[in-house]
Amino acid sequence: xxxxxxxxxxxxxxxxxxxxxxxxxxxxxxxxxxxxxxxxxxxxxxxxxxxxxxxxxxxxxxxxxxxxxxxxxxxxxxxxxxxxxxxxxxxxxxxxxxxxxxxxxxxxxxxxxxxxxxxxxxxxxxxxxxxxxxxxxxxxxxxxxxxxxxxxxxxxxxxxxxxxxxxxxxxxxxxxxxxxxxxxxxxxxxxxxxxxxxxxxxxxxxxxxxxxxxxxxxxxxxxxxxxxxxxxxxxxxxxxxxxxxxxxxxxxxxxxxxxxxxxxxxxxxxxxxxxxxxxxxxxxxxxxxxxxxxxxxxxxxxxx
Numbered sequence: 001x002x003x004x005x006x007x008x009x010x011x012x013x014x015x016x017x018x019x020x021x022x023x024x025x026x027x028x029x030x031x032x033x034x035x036x037x038x039x040x041x042x043x044x045x046x047x048x049x050x051x052x053x054x055x056x057x058x059x060x061x062x063x064x065x066x067x068x069x070x071x072x073x074x075x076x077x078x079x080x081x082x083x084x085x086x087x088x089x090x091x092x093x094x095x096x097x098x099x100x101x102x103x104x105x106x107x108x109x110x111x112x113x114x115x116x117x118x119x120x121x122x123x124x125x126x127x128x129x130x131x132x133x134x135x136x137x138x139x140x141x142x143x144x145x146x147x148x149x150x151x152x153x154x155x156x157x158x159x160x161x162x163x164x165x166x167x168x169x170x171x172x173x174x175x176x177x178x179x180x181x182x183x184x185x186x187x188x189x190x191x192x193x194x195x196x197x198x199x200x201x202x203x204x205x206x207x208x209x210x211x212x213x214x215x216x217x218x219x220x221x222x223x224x225x226x227x228x229x230x231x232x233x234x235x236x237x238x239x240x241x242x243x244x245x246x247x248x249x250x251x252x253x254x255x256x257x258x259x260x261x262x263x264x265x266x267x268x269x270x271x272x273x274x275x276x277x278x279x280x281x282x283x284x285x286x287x288x289x290x291x292x293x294x295x296x297x298x299x300x301x302x303x304x
Contacts, residue, residue: 001042003075006068008035009047013065017055091276092121096132096144098197100223101263104243106145109287113280120276128196128221136268142277143267147198156266157281159288163241164202164259165252169233175251182255183210189217189235191226202259203238 008021012032015021022029040047047061057065097106102124110122125132125141132144137153150156166185168175174188186207192214193200200219207214217235220226226237231249240261244250265281267273273281 001039003071005035005039006071008032009039010065010068010072012036012048012055013057017053090119091274091279092123093276093280094123094125094141094143095280096125096127096135096141096146098129098132098145098147099126099193099221100199100226100240100243101145102126102223109284112287113283116283117276117279120279122280128194129198130196133266136266139268142273143265143281145263146266147261147263148201150264150266153269154266155269155271156264157285158262158264159284160242160263162261162263163254164199164238164261165241165244165254167227167230167237167239167244167250167252169231170249170251172233172236172251174236174253177253179254179256182206182257182259183212185236185253185255186210186212186214189215191229191235191237192216192219193223193226194219194221197221198261199238202261206259 008025008031011021011025012018015024018029018032018036022032025032036047043060043064045060046058047064048055049058110124114120114122125135125144127135129144129146129148132141132146133151133154135141136144137151145159146154146156166174166180166188168188174180174185186203190203192203195201195204203214215235218229220229223239223243226239227244227247227250229235230237238259241252244252265284267277267281
């Protein structure tokens with residue numbers, strides 16, 4: 001089933017017959033007849049009662065007509081929204097990012113977004129997920145990328161699901177194995193984010209559950225510093241796998257049991273996003289979908 005077949009179907013209904021529909025669409029009547037036949041074969045139903053020179057809809061035809069009209073209303077709405085977004089000449093996007101996210105993936109997204117919508121201003125706030133949540137609720141920023149449980153005052157859309165891995169220097173004694181029990185990793189000297197950051201909260205909670213007092217070598221709110229301290233062999237750090245995927249100096253170790261983190265884009269509950277913010281949210285979701293498609297292709301057809 002495709003839009004062309006549905007268009008033929010509705011035109012036949014609105015025109016009162018195949019001949020008039022063909023004249024209205026300026027195509028051969030046989031093309032419409034073939035299109036309707038294929039539609040009926042695919043759905044395994046008859047859409048029209050054909051009696052003498054009159055046609056009427058079957059029960060199944062009436063159901064399809066209603067759904068087809070809804071589909072075209074949605075298509076028209078989507079086209080209008082895209083046209084509106086393409087025509088944006090002013091506006092500002094205020095988005096909150098955690099430090100870890102600001103160092104990978106998002107710089108490219110922001111640069112590409114500016115190429116697509118050069119007239120829009122984009123303002124980026126770096127802070128912890130908890131503070132980003134507070135500022136969205138307070139109305140200080142419009143949208144933000146957050147992790148963990150979504151507060152009651154926010155609406156959100158899920159973006160990413162990624163593994164949290166232990167990161168060590170490639171020559172670290174633990175680097176020779178790809179999987180390690182979580183309790184052993186937590187007993188290793190750690191480099192962590194400051195309190196208030198979601199990954200720090202996660203590490204603290206895991207350590208309490210295992211009955212371990214972590215040995216913290218350094219704590220910071222700078223993700224680039226966390227990675228560099230790992231490279232200097234100061235300690236192990238827990239990061240999203242995608243954040244260090246292409247770093248040749250860092251070995252990633254999966255925890256046993258594995259740990260995953262979900263990220264979402266959030267905005268104030270019941271708030272109406274501006275056209276500029278809607279453009280950014282739509283663009284971001286498209287880029288995330290494309291990232292996952294490329295990642296899936298890379299895992300299915302790995303480079304030699």
